[in-house]
Amino acid sequence: xxxxxxxxxxxxxxxxxxxxxxxxxxxxxxxxxxxxxxxxxxxxxxxxxxxxxxxxx
Amino acid sequence: xxxxxxxxxxxxxxxxxxxxxxxxxxxxxxxxxxxxxxxxxxxxxxxxxxxxxxxxxxxxxxxxxxxxxxxxxxxxxxxxxxxxxxxxxxxxxxxxxxxxxxxxxxxxxxxxxxxxxxxxxxxxxxxxxxxxxxxxxxxxxxxxxxxxxxxxxxxxxxxxxxxxxxxxxxxxxxxxxxxxxxxxxxxxxxxxxxxxxxxxxxxxxxxxxxxxxxxxxxxxxxxxxxxxxxxxxxxxxxxxxxxxxxxxxxxxxxxxxxxxxxxxxxxxxxxxxxxxxxxxxxxxxxxxxxxxxxxxxxxxxxxxxxxxxxxxxxxxxxxxxxxxxxxxxxxxxxxxxxxxxxxxxxxxxxxxxxxxxxxxxxxxxxxxxxxxxxxxxxxxxxxxxxxxxxxxxxxxxxxxxxxxxxxxxxxxxxxxxxxxxxxxxxxxxxxxxxxxxxxxxxxxxxxxxxxxxxxxxx
Numbered sequence: 331x332x333x334x335x336x337x338x339x340x341x342x343x344x345x346x347x348x349x350x351x352x353x354x355x356x357x358x359x360x361x362x363x364x365x366x367x368x369x370x371x372x373x374x375x376x377x378x379x380x381x382x383x384x385x386x387x
Numbered sequence: 388x389x390x391x392x393x394x395x396x397x398x399x400x401x402x403x404x405x406x407x408x409x410x411x412x413x414x415x416x417x418x419x420x421x422x423x424x425x426x427x428x429x430x431x432x433x434x435x436x437x438x439x440x441x442x443x444x445x446x447x448x449x450x451x452x453x454x455x456x457x458x459x460x461x462x463x464x465x466x467x468x469x470x471x472x473x474x475x476x477x478x479x480x481x482x483x484x485x486x487x488x489x490x491x492x493x494x495x496x497x498x499x500x501x502x503x504x505x506x507x508x509x510x511x512x513x514x515x516x517x518x519x520x521x522x523x524x525x526x527x528x529x530x531x532x533x534x535x536x537x538x539x540x541x542x543x544x545x546x547x548x549x550x551x552x553x554x555x556x557x558x559x560x561x562x563x564x565x566x567x568x569x570x571x572x573x574x575x576x577x578x579x580x581x582x583x584x585x586x587x588x589x590x591x592x593x594x595x596x597x598x599x600x601x602x603x604x605x606x607x608x609x610x611x612x613x614x615x616x617x618x619x620x621x622x623x624x625x626x627x628x629x630x631x632x633x634x635x636x637x638x639x640x641x642x643x644x645x646x647x648x649x650x651x652x653x654x655x656x657x658x659x660x661x662x663x664x665x666x667x668x669x670x671x672x673x674x675x676x677x678x679x680x681x682x683x684x685x686x687x688x689x690x691x692x693x694x695x696x697x698x699x700x701x702x703x704x705x706x707x708x709x710x711x712x713x714x715x716x717x718x719x720x721x722x723x724x725x726x727x728x729x730x731x732x733x734x735x736x737x738x739x740x741x742x743x744x745x746x747x748x749x750x751x752x753x754x755x756x757x758x759x760x761x762x763x764x765x766x767x768x769x770x771x772x773x774x775x776x777x778x779x780x781x782x783x784x785x786x787x788x789x790x791x792x793x794x795x796x797x798x799x800x801x802x803x804x805x806x807x808x809x810x811x812x813x814x815x816x817x818x819x820x821x822x823x824x825x826x827x828x829x830x831x832x833x834x835x836x837x838x839x840x841x842x843x844x845x
Binding site for chain 1: 426457
């Protein structure tokens with residue numbers, strides 16, 4: 331899951347029009363970057379979300 | 388009526404303004420890893436003047452200040468096309484035949500055409516020799532091209548035996564994966580479970596859905612046999628998932644499918660929902676089944692996913708992924724994938740079961756080797772270029788222009804991609820709110836608490 335880092339930031343003092351704030355991690359980019367070591371592949375890969383997609387039907 | 392710009396720039400990073408609930412906007416800067424909920428009035432002012440710290444507008448300045456702080460956290464979308472795999476990927480199209488007669492089959496399977504044994508053994512040899520020559524860590528061999536791989540059982544078992552012999556001979560480990568219809572008995576199940584590491588089983592839902600979508604060749608029901616395969620694989624295969632193709636007939640029943648599968652199979656597997664794509668037999672069978680409306684797919688997929696969470700069952704789809712930023716949908720075109728059709732044509736995509744569209748080589752009976760064409764490899768790589776229409780879309784680094792093969796038939800699932808990404812972004816902000824609330828802070832306010840002026844947006 332995305333780890334959500336809430337920002338206890340300056341904006342609460344500076345703007346009443348910023349209603350919520352989150353910092354995203356995109357940690358799956360690390361998995362994709364490291365996917366050279368993954369023995370799975372393509373349309374039969376049940377973890378396919380992490381490096382590619384399958385729409386074979 | 389005021390027009391709002393969807394995309395603006397901050398220090399060469401995209402910043403998207405997305406209309407949201409309760410007359411608010413999401414301000415989304417993906418490469419800066421920043422997500423805000425802002426008032427409509429502030430969105431309009433940002434759209435009008437841009438994001439400058441020098442502006443007199445205190446609130447715009449506050450946003451610019453937050454984004455400036457995020458510059459140190461900036462990331463680049465991962466260049467999928469440059470991904471280097473330490474494994475050789477071989478995909479085999481053993482047959483165009485099938486034991487089922489699915490109404491929507493993309494490959495129009497059911498023809499008596501098998502891969503000649505010479506092509507099969509040469510494909511396996513090519514994979515092992517290439518892996519050895521390049522000192523790769525292993526080989527992934529997948530079966531998902533054309534018909535049901537197990538239909539010609541003799542060919543299928545000969546193939547696995549040859550692979551296992553080669554594994555011993557070359558000393559290179561193999562990972563076997565298969566997409567299968569599960570329409571076979573216990574002996575075949577045991578063989579598959581013994582040799583395969585990953586299994587994706589096509590099973591669309593309860594009997595009334597499965598038997599309509601996926602009848603046997605003789606027109607009989609298939610549910611009871613495929614159900615037994617699912618039960619066997621769940622307990623005997625470590626990496627197992629069920630894939631349900633969603634039609635106009637089944638789309639509103641997605642939550643019921645989750646409930647039914649949970650009762651039948653528990654939750655120790657992944658459930659994958661994919662909308663039917665108008666390809667192959669799906670084009671001629673439209674009076675019986677057709678693609679679901681994208682609005683329905685989004686609505687009921689979200690309900691199904693939420694229900695899955697309560698049951699501890701992971702629900703997935705191949706539409707845009709909110710957890711990553713990438714430059715292309717998959718690596719098949721750029722690796723390129725070594726997919727061999729029954730006729731010995733080498734193509735990049737497992738959907739291209741005839742090798743008509745993405746071919747880049749073929750088996751030569753004379754040399755008993757594969758002849759590859761560099762020009763075609765480059766042609767396929769060029770298909771990864773993101774379409775112009777994606778330029779101002781907040782989804783662009785999530786779906787990366789979506790599957791090139793889907794684009795080639797002008798099937799556009801942008802509504803699904805955008806809706807599901809926005810759903811996830813809204814969930815992240817809600818989660819952030821909950822975390823802060825639990826911590827006693829206050830990081831989300833109602834738009835009514837602020838001084839925004841609501842204006843019409845066109």
